[in-house]
Amino acid sequence: MAFIKKPILLFLISLCFKTLALPQSWISEYDFFMGQGEELWEALNYEEAAAEYEKAYRISKSSKDTLRVIDSGLKASRSLLQAEKPDETLDFLSNLEAYFSSNTPPSKKVLFLEIKGGCYQRFGQTEVMLSVYKEALSIGSPEKEPITYGNLLLNSGYGEIRLANYELALELFEKGLVVFSETESISSISKANLSIYLAYLYMGDLDKGTSYLFESFTQAKASSEPEALRNIYQYLSDYYNRKGELSTAISYAEFGLQISEEMGQGEYVARYYEQLANTYRLVGEIDRALSYYDRVLSFFQSIGNTDRVAELFISIGYCFREKGEYEEAEEVLFKALEYYRDKKRNYDIAFVLESIGGNAFYSGNFDKAYTNLKESSELAKKHSFKRIEQNALAFMLLLPEGYLSPLERKAIAKYMFSSSETLDLRHQLRSLRYLSEIHATSSLDSAFYYANQAFEKIEQQRLGTTDGILRADIFAGHATFYNTVGSWHSSMNEDYESAFDLFESSKSRVLLDELAEKNAPELELSPENQIQLKQHQKQIDQLFRQKESARSQEEIESLNHEITDAKFEYEVALERIRDAHPVWSSFLYPERVGLSDTQKLLDSDSGILYYSFIKNGLAVMLITKDEVYYHQIDGEYRYKSKLAKEINAFRDAIINVEEEVILDSLSGPLYGQLFAPFENQLESISNLAVVPDGPIALLPLDALMNDGSFLVNRFTIKSLPSVTSYLKLSDPYRKTEKDIFAVAGSGFEEGDPFLRSKTQNAFAALPFTLIEADSVSSHFEESYVLKNDAVTEAGIKNVDISEYRYLHFATHGNIDEASPRQSGLILSKKSEMERLFGEDGYLNAVEISSFDISADLVVLSACNTATGKVITGEGLMGLQRSFLVAGASSVVASLWSIYDRSTPVFMNKFYKNLVEMESEEIGFFDRISLWFNNYEPELFDYKTKALRETKLEMLDHPYYDHPVHWASFVITGK
Template sequence: MCFFNKFIYHLFLSLSLTLCSLKTYSQYSYKELLELDKKISITETYADSILSAFEKKDALFAKNAHGFSYFFYRERQNFDLGIKYGLVEKSVLENVGLKNSDYSNILYNIGKYNFLKKEYNIALDFYKKSINSDASKFKSAQSYCQVGYIYFLQGDYHKSLNYYLKGLPLIEKHGTIKSLLAHSINFALVCNKLNSKKSIARGLYYLNNIDSIIKTNSNTSFNKSHLYNLQNGFGNLYTSNHFLNSKKANFHYNKGLNLAKKLNDHYLTSIIYSNLGELYLKMDNDSSLYYFSKSLSFNLDGESIANETHKNISLFYLKKNVLEKSLNHIEKSLNLCFLTKRNSDIRILTSRELLNTKDKRVAVSSLALKSTILFKLYLKTNNLSFLKKLIKNTSLLNDFITLLINYNTTEIDTKYLWREEVYDSFNLSTLSAYLLNDKELMFRFMEVSKTFLLLQEISKKRQLLNLPFQLTKRDNDLRRTILSYEERLDNSENFDLRDSIFSLKTIYQNFKDSIQKIYPEYTSPDQKIEPITLETLKKSLDKNDVIISFSMSNMEIGETKSNLIGLAITKNKTIPLKAPDSEKTIESLSTYRKLLSTPLKTKEELNEFKLTASFLYNQLFPTSEIKNLIQQKNVLIVPDVTLENTPLEALISEKDSFRYLIQDCNISYAYSLTFSELNKDLIRKTSNDISFYSPIKFGNTTISSLPFTEKESNNIEGIISGDFLEFNNASKRNFINYSPNSKIIHLATHANASGNPQIQFYDSILPLHELYTYKNNADLVVLSACETNLGEIKKGEGVLSLARGFFHSGANSVVSSLWKINDASTSEIMTNFYKNLKDNQPKTLALNNAKRSYLKNHSLSEKSPYYWASFILIGDTNPVFEDYYFELFLLSMAILVILLVVFKFYNKKWVTNF
């Protein structure tokens, strides 16, 4: 541009600014800015000059700032300037006290612009401020859904679900059809990722709802890309295993494909081809590869659809046993997920880089799939390097999941979802370590596959103990209320109750955020819970201790489809073991548990039990070395999911003589050895030996009475002194008030494991969720009730039982039951158990001796394991009542020596003086 032209340009700009300044006290609408932009090309400098010409920063000033904010976002795609002028508008509206619909709108817009910049945490903050301003119902509704979408991107799927369930009804009431369409489609994505029967049904409900609205508003024009997403959403949900309908899925995908082609949108077309490929893959139709190839032909490697397409191609080749190609495509998927270059080492990524992964569910499933491929390659080549690569891959997967749980997930159901995703990979790595004969690695993976979330919760509780009492009480009260409401919601779709839960969770999250700012050292999300090492464990063992930890991998090796392996650990030995016939073992475990749950009355039942229990004994303790190792020892069993709720003491060690394993050794159980170590270190102070609760009869007369529990109570009261509460004194309130101060808590009553586990007191029930906010200091909890160790099984965590609930609330060990027990035999066993405890026997010996005594004193069908094997000891095995006689003797001797020294000193001094 020549000097003259530049002069003319600047002169024109100066005149324009002068003329515009005359319009200072009017509002620049968006349309006016568009027209003005055609003449002078609006810049940041121009916008600043216009705003600086205002004599006062009032509502009109705010409207002009709003105009520039929206202009720079919409016309320039300059999100930073959109945010800059949005913040100006926000500040002015706050100063003049105008927190109206304009205020809600600009908060939403600032959130939106930050979202587009992928500054998700900042966006969350502004969306939530827009919700809290509550000046625009529509903006609040949109903000709820946008928050839900961010949580979806971060992998907190259940939290995302909750925000959408709050926002969508408001969109339907206060918003537009187009907005409802867009957010319903995104909600369906969340439901698809959750992939449960309930979530898929919810997704279909909202898609059908919006589809019906669209059909009744035929005169309204809709964005074709939204209509495409609707069809794609239907296809995805009908491809789910829970509602798999290939005909409907194919119909909707093809409708979406036609729309994508009309739009000439390669990205949307690529997605549909990929989804069609996944549908055909589920149908084992080779056409899937054609559709996957069509999807990749658009060269959209920067988009997340390419990640999933490569993963599905990998799965296709895995099914065909073309393993090299399968590995190649899973590597491509992972490189795209983690934004790394081909063949680069993902393990060097920082935590932030891992958390910024595009599609976390695809990344996790791709890592898990890679482990499977590597194991298959080992089987094909017998090359041990593939097993080593598998173990490194699973270590990365474990780190990634731990980050997601610690930083991106607050809902417990999402945490369970992530733990379930990695469970099979952990077991596969345990099997790989077994094949590598690496005992330390075997042990490590068996430990990380168990009860991580329980460990995390107890670790958090220990952190919170450092906070002021009023804060820990507030935390506990909020959690208790939320859990109570959630239990009620499980049985209904009460929208008012859902709203209450949502509000409570919002309050609780704000409370936790404020605590974290004030006390970051006690509330850090970065909880590094390292599993105990094999070396450390072995140092802590006594010469009579044997630990056997099990792991089941569902990986086919030759003709074997499953592999039950384990480690037998003593102070001086570590012996790997493998069940000779794992598949038959799994079948026999089911038969075994069924036979245990009723008395063995017929010869046929007795023979079937003998054969089954003997077979299992030889499978679980497969070598003579291990059989000899456990003789007359204290054997601690660490089961995996396959062996949950299985009392091994009723196995038959000598088939011909019908000898039970309990007659050869003492058996107890542990969730994990890492948990046991952490749990026993908790400080437990009590002043009462026992709190015993026995309603005998119940306020609700429809509940059957338990007459033998009165005898049980009286017998134990003659052994140990403490609080024995019967009939109406055995109330829930008394339990809450008195039990925290007791060394032993004993509940002799009804319990129920179906649905939501609960314990029956005289007046009301104690559901499992209340144990999560109740605190006890018990060295031992005895649940002398039915099915107290049963509950929902979560892969990677174990059984969500009443027993686990008491550990969560502070117990050091728990005696619980595995089936509906006989109250007469229970009374006898429990009486002897307490006699043994009072004699300072370790808990495991006390319980096992009580069972042996029962076997000795009964015959015929009364010796059936049904009567005595239901109760198992989980956790610490040390004596409840320590024998202090030896310590007192040592103390007395020390005092005597001191007195003799003193006497000799003074005697010598007296003689000298004399």
């Protein structure tokens, strides 16, 4: 019997161990997958973390361990949500909910609801999200789960902001800060402070919120947690954007974007793309903005966030409006309005109505504009939406007379100013401008007071941007205001000194900055920094070349995105380099020249015609040695556009070789506006320097006709970007050892992608350029000519062009108005040879600017080299600017595609006249002055006179007397 009992006992013991071993096996496996999930979560690999948690979830389900099912299920759903998969997350939560009961710990229920609310937040279903969070807050405990409870308060606050319940949002954020302050989580406290800043921002009180923003930043840095920095950088970028310090704004956006990409968080990547889009839209870089907006829109459409899609429609509508595509803008704006009306969202309804009103205003539909703007402003005022109200009122002030009385306008302007003091710089500037303009007709002293306040803020904003193109785009929005205030000084006070100072302040500011920076040894970058920037620029260049050979719209759009990113990386790199060198922030840019000093440049038969576009008109100042004369055209709505059309019609007539009778008829209105007001004063003047503005820079003034005669018969004309920049250009007659370096491009290789991408036959081979180069070089002893296969980008860069007094490029030019830095000279590209040297056969504006040039004159006898993107105030962003920045004293360039057969004839005559007139102008005593570096060049020197003489000779030519052959060439500089 005892023998029998022992085996049974052993059997029972072994059976017990087996049953104990089984649960231990699945628990070990469960713990393993949970541990894997934690490691992947910590590594920010949320999708793979979710997969590991789901394995643990399935194991616990099959073992019917409810607590482990809930724990692993919550972690899996949290990971799915972080991986931007809200649909999958909701499905998962729906299955997980079956395991919850009255015995489930409240903390688990709260976490479940927090994740569920996050899904609805991503869908843009704000009301549903808030109801879920409200339930979670009713269950949760700030003492037991302070972090979760605090996050619920903040997320609820974000929802209330979307519904424009700002005071309630602020209350929730402040409660969140109190809860987090009882913990040791610095990053959570940082997030709460940031949220309070956001509430004040939406309430229109930027100043009150600023301290919370920077407190949040300090805490985020102290926490060293990527999430905290990811959150704060977006709002720092937005803050500096509002302050007008755009380079700083871009830098912070780059920091946040990098963290978001490393964390693999698509929503935050999209947010930073949107922040960059907003920045570029504000400065007029519309195509770059659209590139980012398109990516953001695609992301939110992909996850079904209809709320964010509607918001993006508004931003994209703004871009269409800026591009003049008003119907497209209205279409997307009405989609947003329909969505918000359905949701009964007052803030967003007011916002879209203001946008629709603004779009109608720019399209010229003033009745529709007034109706929508009035509804927007009234709704905004009722609910204290300050920024929207400001924007709507600003557009209403722009409406023509009849919509508002003078008293209504003044009252609105004062109200805007008083309510803008807590808003961002853009709103403050606009209010100051409107106050200034409205007071101009009643209290000039008050008008100047407000204008001067505006100027201080504009200059602060302008210098807060590192990149030259962005700086020019920013200032373009203010240049007309400078001119308008200048016109008040002239027309109402006859204070020409003050007027000239403002006219000069509005012209070629970036060119002046670049000239000053180029000539300041203390600002020279280290070789390492120069290489770094060149590498970024090379990447941009390569992408543009790929775009030129792209064969599908899809490929072009993809490359546009890459170009946008590469430009952004270049700007960030430049900003970081300058931040590392304090000398940049303390650098003093040159003062503007005054009127009396300008008059000292003139003699008795010389004058300066100074053109400045004002609001709805044009200010024209004629400056002579002893007198100043002033004329003003005003009160013409969209005058600048009207004049641009007249200039284009005249240009087209020349290019199409129309008869002189047609040119004369088209000249009449232009001469009447630009010259006729000073007909009597111009009788004693033979030399005219012209400071153009806007489209006037594209007008071939020599070819204008009056009384049947071209102006070239009457005046020697040269162009100046501004008087101050003229004085800052490099002086001629620097010590050079050789006479002329000439380049004759004979064409690209057959089948080259750059040629294949162009539609004009103007990019064919240039056989006459070879004749031209040989012809011009024959006038000099020390000449070097590159032609045929010797013309490569690498070949030119290997020549020390600083040794030459004259540079002549007889090769094709390409002007890229959308990307001025990609304008350049197309060389006779030999693809394989160029690639060996890392070149692309295309000498662009950036590369040209970096040259060291000592030339008295650069001649660009190529197509369109004197044209380019016209930026209000800054002027033409063409190739001649790049050569002037590189050190050239003056540049001759062309205003349109030139004739190959006539150009060699023109250039041969020009250089013959150049040599002869120089010897006549520079006498014995002048050469002594040159030797002692004491020579003062004349405003109208032998180069300008030689160009005019050549044009007169072409007028007598039997075949090439039409202006199409000679009026294209213009001279700029000293």
